[in-house]
Structure formats: structure tokens, C-alpha cells
Amino acid sequence: MDNQKAVIVGISGCSxxxxxxxxxxxxxxxxxTFILHEDDFYxxxxxxxxxxxxxxxxxxxxxxxxxxxxALSHIRSTGTFPVSLLLTTTTTSTSSTSSSTTTTNTNPTSKISGRPSLSHRHNHGCHLTLTTASSSIIPPPSSDQKCSPSYPLIQPGFPLKQPISSKEDKNTIGQCPVSxxxxxxxxxxVSAWLAPNQPGALxxxxxxxxCLLDGFLxxxxDHLPTIMPLIDIKLFLLVSRAKATQRREARDGYVTLExxxxxxxxxxxxxxxxxxxxEHAWLFENANVEDETKLDKEKMQRYGIEAQTGKGLDIDFGETLHWAVETIMHELERIVLGQQGGESESK
Incomplete structure (x- = not known):
């Protein structure tokens, strides 16, 4: 780890x-823990x-x-977001009588390459609820909040001068598929893992x-040779064409700066x-992304990519959450503490 201040966990897969x-x-x-979206770089x-x-x-x-x-290099070396991703204050208003959405960006240009500061396209119009340890429901953030207290992009204690405004993070994304x-x-x-003298506490x-980095690619x-080495833990989510199509077509659209x-x-x-x-055929022995039994184990191991195998494509999301938690704990122990431990589940 040396002087690395953040571990980046990639979560990738089809839209x-x-x-x-x-x-x-x-x-x-x-x-x-905080989230960075690949969509913030459209x-x-x-x-x-x-x-x-x-x-x-x-x-x-x-x-x-x-x-x-x-951005990833900055996060790894400082444990904070780049200042250029902290500049946008975005408010979104949707007319109840019209399907059109107006987006107002008070600072439309970032310091990076003169491009708009945050994502051009974001999920819109669905709903996700999460539960706290006491089983109370955390409400989704309202669209006019700069950063909802219930959905902080950065946990308390991060040395940031101002909150981050990413519409991708504030927008809602459908009913939570996990009980x-x-x-x-x-x-x-995770709480037990974080107890005194346990690996998480160390x-x-x-x-x-x-940093949880989610992105479609x-x-x-071939296309991201400088990005892949910056991602410390790589999770790859499988899905069938039918399920991806069903979910995508159920969305009513995406807010863009335009x-x-x-x-x-x-x-x-x-x-x-x-x-x-x-873009993902290279990960499969027969180039068929709907045949999870043909994931190329040698390439997965070479690039450190983890996926659920032996369970089909459309896996119960509760199982996916369990697998992701186990994998992240195992990989953090390996990366930070140098402990190899056992193989992660459903690797």
C-alpha cells in the first residue's frame, strides 16, 4: 500500500x-466509503x-x-475527490404535466479539459431504499438537494471543502432488490470484521x-490500459440480455446537462x-457473454477480476451482495494486510 490513501473498488457490467x-x-x-461514477466523465x-x-x-x-x-490517481494518493469534481451545484426540476426536464448548472465547465463538471447522463425516475442497522428506511434524496444527509457521497470526516454534487448519486434507481x-x-x-483486533479494525x-467506482466499461x-491498474478490486456483474433489456426499458430516461x-x-x-x-468478449473463452461457464479463468486471474460463477447469469441480488461483501473483505485483507486467506466465494 505504501502511501496509498484509498482503495478503489470497481463495479462493472452491462447497463x-x-x-x-x-x-x-x-x-x-x-x-x-464513497462512490465515483464513470458517468461523471461523459x-x-x-x-x-x-x-x-x-x-x-x-x-x-x-x-x-x-x-x-x-481523478482515480488523485483519489488513490489523497483519499479525497479532485477539487474539479466538487464545483457543480445542479438542480433538477420536472414539470408534473410534462415529461421534459430542465437542468440548471451554475458552474457548467470544470477545470478538467473545459468539459462540463459532472455526468451528462444519469438514471432518473426510480426509487431505491436502504435500511439502517435498526431496520429504519433511509428515504431517497430529493432532486433539489445538493447532497442528501441520508445519501452522503462522502462519509463524515472526509477533508473536503464542499460537498460533491453528482446527479447520478442523488437520483433514485428502482426498488431495492435486497431484503x-x-x-x-x-x-x-462487516461489524464483526471491524471489531477490535479483527482484520477490518486493523x-x-x-x-x-x-472508493466504489461503478461503470459500464x-x-x-485495449481501451482502458491506464485505468485498469488504478482499480485495486475488480467486481464484474453478469446479466442476461433479456434481463438487461427488461430493466433498461423500464426506465423512463436519463437527465443530461443538455x-x-x-x-x-x-x-x-x-x-x-x-x-x-x-467490449467484454475478451473475458470469455468463446466470446459469448451469455455463457458464464466460459469465463476465461486465466484472464480473470491475470487482471484480478472477480465474478460470480456457477450460478447462471441472473443471480438473486441478495446473493450478489453477500458475494461482494465477502470479496471486498478478503481483498482488503490481501491488499492492506498482506493476508492471502481463502478464496472468495463463487470466484
Missing amino acids: SSGKTTLARLLRDIFPH KPEEQLPIKEGLADWDCPEAISIPDMEN SAQIDAAKSK IFSRPLKV LYSP GFWTDPPGYVDKIVWPNYAA
């Missing part, structure tokens, strides 16, 4: 595979590639990779933060799924 849901759950379970809409006559949000060319690299009992069980497991005895040796984006008919079939399949 609508549950990345942001998992990140929010993990943030509620682990201490000293280029302006007018710079997006065009595919099949449609704007392509789901390709590496849509992301400002140098900006993301700079209160499953969340409480995960919290109890890990966080130093000023260490955990994080693991690509207005409001709604997927045109056939967008998943023309853009989202083909891009996901093309």
Missing part, C-alpha cells in the same frame, strides 16, 4: 446489471459517436478517459478510504447490448 444499486448498498455497509453530447444513426453513450469513446485517470434481513446480515458480518486503523486492456435523454426504440438491441458484448 442495468445492478452496478449502482450494489455500490449504494456497499456504501451503507462499509465504513469510510463527454458533451455533441461529441458522442453516432452508431446506427443514434448517439452512442455506451462506448469507450463517450468517456473522457484522461479525466477519469486523473432488510439480507442487508442487516451483511452489516452484522485495516481502518490507518486513514484509509474506499472499466475492464478493457436536457433529458430517453432511449429510442431498439436502443438496447442496436447500441447497449452489442457494445457490451464486443
Whole structure:
């Protein structure tokens, strides 16, 4: 670890595979944890590639990779967000009689490459609730709050001059697919791990933060060779084409700095799924991303990518949460304490 101040946990997979849901759950379970979204590095809409006559949000060319690299390097070395990601105050208002959304950005240009400060496209119009240890419900943040107290992007105690405003983090993302009992069980497991003289207590005895990075494309040796080494723990969520399509089409759209984006008919079939399949075929022996039995174990091990295997593609999300918690604890012990321990579950 040397002087590294934060461990970055990547959560990647196809659009609508549950990345942001998992990140929010993990943030509620682990201490000293905050979320960074790959969506916060989208280029302006007018710079997006065009595919099949449609704007392509789901390709590496849509992301400002140098900006993301700079942000991750800063987080690892300081344990804080770059100042350039702390500048935007965004308010969103939606008319009750219209499907249009107006976005007001009081500081539309960041210090990085002159691009808009935060995400151009964000989930919109769904609802996620999380439970505390006392089983009370944490309400979703309101759209006009700069940073909801119930959903702090940064936990108390982080040396930040001002809160972060990421609409991706404040927007809601659907009913929580994990029961209160499953969340409480995960919290109890981590609490025991954090008890005095236990591995978790030793890990966080130093000023260490955990950054949860969620994104549709994080693991690509061809397109992201400078990003992958900056991600310390790499989780890969599997999903079937049918389930990803069902979830994506259930969304009513995405807030953008330019207005409001709604997927045109056939967008998943023309853009989202083909891009996901093309960019992740390298991880599968037969290049078939819907055959989880053919995940290339040698490549997964070489690049340190973890996935649930032997359970099919559309896994119960409670099991996914349990697997992610176990994997993160195991990997933190390996990275910070140098303990190899046993293999993580469903590796």
C-alpha cells in the first residue's frame, strides 16, 4: 500500500446489471466509503459517436478517459475527490404535466479539459431504499438537494471543502432488490470484521478510504490500459440480455446537462447490448457473454477480476451482495494486510 490513501473498488457490467444499486448498498455497509461514477466523465453530447444513426453513450469513446485517470490517481494518493469534481451545484426540476426536464448548472465547465463538471447522463425516475442497522428506511434524496444527509457521497470526516454534487448519486434507481434481513446480515458480518483486533479494525486503523467506482466499461486492456491498474478490486456483474433489456426499458430516461435523454426504440438491441458484448468478449473463452461457464479463468486471474460463477447469469441480488461483501473483505485483507486467506466465494 505504501502511501496509498484509498482503495478503489470497481463495479462493472452491462447497463442495468445492478452496478449502482450494489455500490449504494456497499456504501451503507462499509465504513469510510464513497462512490465515483464513470458517468461523471461523459463527454458533451455533441461529441458522442453516432452508431446506427443514434448517439452512442455506451462506448469507450463517450468517456473522457484522461479525466477519469486523473481523478482515480488523485483519489488513490489523497483519499479525497479532485477539487474539479466538487464545483457543480445542479438542480433538477420536472414539470408534473410534462415529461421534459430542465437542468440548471451554475458552474457548467470544470477545470478538467473545459468539459462540463459532472455526468451528462444519469438514471432518473426510480426509487431505491436502504435500511439502517435498526431496520429504519433511509428515504431517497430529493432532486433539489445538493447532497442528501441520508445519501452522503462522502462519509463524515472526509477533508473536503464542499460537498460533491453528482446527479447520478442523488437520483433514485428502482426498488431495492435486497431484503432488510439480507442487508442487516451483511452489516452484522462487516461489524464483526471491524471489531477490535479483527482484520477490518486493523485495516481502518490507518486513514484509509474506499472508493466504489461503478461503470459500464472499466475492464478493457485495449481501451482502458491506464485505468485498469488504478482499480485495486475488480467486481464484474453478469446479466442476461433479456434481463438487461427488461430493466433498461423500464426506465423512463436519463437527465443530461443538455436536457433529458430517453432511449429510442431498439436502443438496447442496436447500441447497449452489442457494445457490451464486443467490449467484454475478451473475458470469455468463446466470446459469448451469455455463457458464464466460459469465463476465461486465466484472464480473470491475470487482471484480478472477480465474478460470480456457477450460478447462471441472473443471480438473486441478495446473493450478489453477500458475494461482494465477502470479496471486498478478503481483498482488503490481501491488499492492506498482506493476508492471502481463502478464496472468495463463487470466484
